[in-house]
Amino acid sequence: MKITVFGGSGFLGSHICDKLSEAGHAVTIVDVQPSPWLRPDQRMLTGSILDEALVGEAVAGADVVFNYAGIADIGEANNRPVDTARLNVLGNVMALEACRKADVKRYVFASSLYVYGKSGGFYRCSKQACEIYIENYQAMHGLPYTILRYGSLYGPRADARNAIHRFVQQALSTGSITYYGAPTALREYVHVDDASTATVMVLEPEFANQNIIISGNQPMRVGDLFKMIGEMLGRELTINYQNDPNSGHYQITPYAFMPKVGRKLVPPLTVDLGQGILRVMEAVHRDAHPELQSEGGYLVATDD
Template sequence: MKVIIFGGSGFLGSHVADVLTNAGHNVTIYDLKKSPYLMDTQEMIVGDILDVDRVEEAVKNADIVYNFAGIADIDEASKKPLESIKYNIVGNSIILEACRKENIKRFVFASSLYVYSKAGSFYRSTKQACELLIENYHEVFGLNYTILRYGSLYGPRADERNFIHKILKQALIEGKITREGDGEELRDYIHVMDAARGSVEILADEFANQHVILVGNQQMRIKDLLIMIKEMLDNKIEIEFIPTTDSLHYEITPYSFAPRVGKRLTSRTYLDLGQGILDCIYDIYKQINPKP
């Protein structure tokens, strides 16, 4: 099938693009910048999702459209509410309208577990708004969709906006990890490659017009995660917890708001959290200590 991925140059989108290409699909990436991970058989469109004409031209003749574009960092969204509304809600609506006009087979949207929560600020509210608009497009125009709600992602190609990447880099450079709060927060970590495979598996008919939860098989408290990282680094780093008044993130569970219930999709095979973290440590170490 012909697949276009808005936001396909980023952390998750680029991995999904790879899985789709390896499965034999014709993949086009649409993003503000050229993907550094672009494969020879993938096409690239550099553009803004607020550019209506360019988005409509990109979607022409597509079978499947993914939207990973927009502001995906909770802290950034809380500092830039208007930008979050523009790119997360208006941008998504522009893509939806283009999909309606082209009668695409499936629209796939990257949402978040924060839609279940009172935490998440503008990030949460923009994701909730998008989910409602997608459902409206299905009810009124018959546009088929799948909404994906992701847990805490980690893995290669992440940057400083990703929590695990940020703390591993701090540990390797400063010999310490600083964390706001007491570390009792519980998270469902999922390796980005597992998430990418799940993001393609949902193209099966059974997931049409469904909300799908993609999380890992290993739930862990942040405090325990930090201790595990410390042991991996031969107990040579310090862990510091500092007070916070931050209410943007949830503690134990995101489930306080009740949008449409999602199906939980977990793979029988998955990358072990410890192995995944170790691989990230090696990758980040090579980035900060390049060979001459």
């Protein structure tokens, strides 16, 4: 199939583009920045999802359109509410309208578990608004969709906006971690490779007009996660808990009573949380020490 991915240069989007290409699909990536991970068999269009002409060009002839564009960090969304509404909500509507005109067969949207509850701030507001628009485009114009509500992602290509990446980076550089909440906060971390594998699975007909949860199957309290990171590093970490009720993040669960529910999809093969965090540590350490080279699984200094 011909598939267009808005936001395909980002953390999750780039992994999904890789999986789609590996599955034999013709992938067009649309993003404000060229993808550092662009493959020879992928097409790149550089520009904003708010550019109507570009969006129309990107969607023309596509069988499926993925929308992973916009502001995805809760803190950033809370600090930039107008930009969040513009990029997340208006950008989503512009993509939907282009898909309607181009007779696209499926619209796949990256939402969040935060739509289930009252936490998440302006990020949650934008995702809820987007879901309502998507459902109404299906009802009014017959545009099939799949809404994917992701849990706590981690893995390669993430930056400091990603929680586990930030925790590991802080632990390696300072021996301490600052966390906005409490040690009892519960998360279901899911490796980005597992999440992208599950994402490609939703192209099957049975997932049309469905709301799907993609999260991990290893629930862990944040305090225990920090202990795991400390044990892996062989050091006692200093943890600074902020217990900030205005952070926008949930503590135990993102769920509040709401009438709509979604199916949960867990990929058959998963990356163990410990192994996944170890990979993050290796990547962060490698970035911090470019003078070292990998030999036989070890980072060693090269002789000049």
